[in-house]
Amino acid sequence: GEDVEQSLFLSVREGDSSVINCTYTDSSSTYLYWYKQEPGAGLQLLTYIFSNMDMKQDQRLTVLLNKKDKHLSLRIADTQTGDSAIYFCAEGGGDYKLSFGAGTTVTVRA
Amino acid sequence: DGGITQSPKYLFRKEGQNVTLSCEQNLNHDAMYWYRQDPGQGLRLIYYSQIVNDFQKGDIAEGYSVSREKKESFPLTVTSAQKNPTAFYLCASTEGFVKNTEAFFGQGTRLTVV
Numbered sequence: 501g502e503d504v505e506q507s508l509f510l511s512v513r514e515g516d517s518s519v520i521n522c523t524y525t526d527s528s529s530t531y532l533y534w535y536k537q538e539p540g541a542g543l544q545l546l547t548y549i550f551s552n553m554d555m556k557q558d559q560r561l562t563v564l565l566n567k568k569d570k571h572l573s574l575r576i577a578d579t580q581t582g583d584s585a586i587y588f589c590a591e592g593g594g595d596y597k598l599s600f601g602a603g604t605t606v607t608v609r610a
Numbered sequence: 611d612g613g614i615t616q617s618p619k620y621l622f623r624k625e626g627q628n629v630t631l632s633c634e635q636n637l638n639h640d641a642m643y644w645y646r647q648d649p650g651q652g653l654r655l656i657y658y659s660q661i662v663n664d665f666q667k668g669d670i671a672e673g674y675s676v677s678r679e680k681k682e683s684f685p686l687t688v689t690s691a692q693k694n695p696t697a698f699y700l701c702a703s704t705e706g707f708v709k710n711t712e713a714f715f716g717q718g719t720r721l722t723v724v
Contacts, residue, residue: 508650535715542616542700542715543653588652598713600645600652 506589506601512608518576520604522589525570529591532565534574537586537603546574546587576606584608612637616701616716622724623688623695631686631719633701640706642684643713646670647698656699659684688721696723 506522524532530551535543549556549563549572556563562575576583586603614635623629633642641660645653655668659678673692678684684703688695701716 504652540718540720542614542717543702543713544715545712548712598653602650602652 504589504591504599504601506587506604508602508604510604510606512579512606514579514581514608514610516579518574518579518583518606518608520574520576520587520589520606522572522574522601523570524572524589524591524599526591526599527570531592532563532572533588533590533592533598534561534563535588535590535600537588539585543588579606579608581608581610614701614703614714614716616699616719618719619717621719621721623721624724626690628687628689629721631688631699631701631721633684633686633716635682635684635703635714637703637705637714638681639703639714640681641704642678643702643704644668644674644676644684644686645700645702647700647718653700656686695721697721 503525512518531548533548534546536546537543547558547561549565560577564573586605588603589601590598617632643658644656646656647653654670656674657665657668657676659665662678662681665676665678673689675687699719702713704713
């Protein structure tokens with residue numbers, strides 16, 4: 501079955517870069533996703549990467565994928581207070597389902 | 611504006627009661643999903659529906675029931691058989707039933723047993 505793991509907490513200073521890491525086990529994953537959840541709200545898609553790509557950049561966001569190690573990371577450049585949220589890694593595997601990690605709570609301090 | 615709406619935002623249930631959580635979407639999406647979120651855990655799939663009048667159990671369906679009588683609506687009933695129902699419930703929809711489709715989420719319903 502699918503298993504997605506990520507660290508639970510990250511504290512970062514405003515203006516620094518944040519790096520959130522994720523590992524997954526399903527080698528048939530086609531797409532890998534990063535979702536953001538603000539307090540008391542639903543999830544919002546931030547970005548995704550296709551499994552045949554190594555890197556994807558979208559403004560302040562950079563996604564790196566190491567398919568051999570099944571490792572995915574999200575880098576947020578110039579982290580702002582509005583980036584404080586829970587970030588979920590998810591993988592779309594061999595079936596319809598999205599499997600989510602437990603979420604990384606990012607706290608941005610002044 | 612198109613979107614997915616969950617109601618109520620907060621819900622309190624007494625022991626032994628059934629409660630129903632509403633999920634409505636006006637995105638014309640075929641597939642809809644219910645997830646449960648507990649602190650420190652990822653989202654776990656309760657039920658999903660690919661098409662009207664059809665739905666399937668997810669990973670943690672015990673104690674829950676759903677219906678899909680209309681394309682835009684996918685209500686979730688938390689029955690008294692669900693032993694630990696206190697959680698944050700999220701409804702989602704996707705345009706089709708393919709794995710490269712963005713999932714749109716509602717704002718969630720927080721259910722508390724009192």
